[in-house]
Amino acid sequence: MHVVTIQERQDKYVKKHNAAIRSYSEMSLLGRKIANVLLYNAYPNLTAQSIHTISISQLLNLLSLKTHDYQKLKHSIKQLMSTIIEWDVGKKEKITINIEDDKLFNSKENWKACTLLSSVQINGTIIKYEYSEVLRELFYQPSFYSKISLCIQSKFRSAYAISLYENCLSYLNCGTTGWLDIVAFRKIMGVHSSQYQIFRDLNRRVLQPAIKEVNKVSNIEVTCETKKIARVVSYIKLCISHKKVDVEKEIYHQNSSDLFEKLINYGASKNQAKSWVITYGEIYIKEKLDLIKNSTITIKNPIAFLNKAIKENWSGLKIKPQVYENKQVYEKQYLSQEENITWFKSLTDNEKIKLLDRATFIFPMLTVHMEYQKIKILDEKFINSNIFTMFMQILNRNNI
DNA sequence: GCATGATCAGTTAAGTTTAG
């Protein structure tokens, strides 16, 4: 069997199930980073094998760490064995947070739970770790996941910030978390009930610094609003959007720095190089660079050659520019709000209820939003609410 | 020394109660 190696993949992103994101809430900064790297390393062979290996140097490389404190690493890895991932597997298959009094927790549902890693072994410089079968199934094709960049995660210095980042990513498509009560917010941030009992401290020491750090180091922009009941801040709403500039920076610094160097060496300006990579994709540009490299004749003006090769897709190669593919997907997926309303109105009540089951399975927080706004799927006001937009996005009937 | 996590004291703002 062919085993895919890390080097064969260029994008260092890990698909992380939202059940895992929530279950990681009490983990340390390093533990969370390691868990993501281990999943990234195992992912290509996740279904094929239960035991995966990674060298310590590879792990440190993916963590962007230079430490030699192996005791600390060992402790953090061991911590993963006591991290419990819990999710429901009943008809509704809701994902729950592993805290008993959580709103989503329902003792009538069937649920599964297991530790993140079922075993760990260190042989010299090689770490062997094992995922249980149920977890491998859950993680391999997660129905609702966030794509976490290992490069961005390595920049985080605070556990609260990385927790906020991962949780916000799950809400990126909706653009907002909706109004979360403080208790729910504390849970997702991993703030114990004994800590920061006064909002002023929670705000100043957890919320604000975490937002500041996420906005500084990540590819998303987070703002927050609070709602008071009487004089007490009782709800927090986080608004999340893409941060375009940083995505470009990330491409420049992380994935394509070699490619940029080559393009600049051939005489391209920084802006031109950046524009090509962002517009056409790294693989496509590399392919055109290879044309110059493999050319039997001397190319007098490589940049002019590249420019034309890129724009006219010279050599009829297999890879098409990403921009065109993305455009097709975009046009295919996009539906207007009116089209969604018409479609929704054409459904029977039974079909609507089934869809709600599907949507809450994909995005459990939908239940909380609906309960909070006191909206039911069969209500007439449902189609005019922001929940409807969220609902359509969850069902992938919008341009996500 | 610096970053981060945690807590406290004084001040300010806003809501509630009560005396006139």
Add this chain to the structure above:
DNA sequence: CTAAACTTAACTGATCATGC
């Protein structure tokens, strides 16, 4: 009804502990 007094929570500044 009104305004002063009271209560409560947020804001701000400061300090301490811990780990790197």
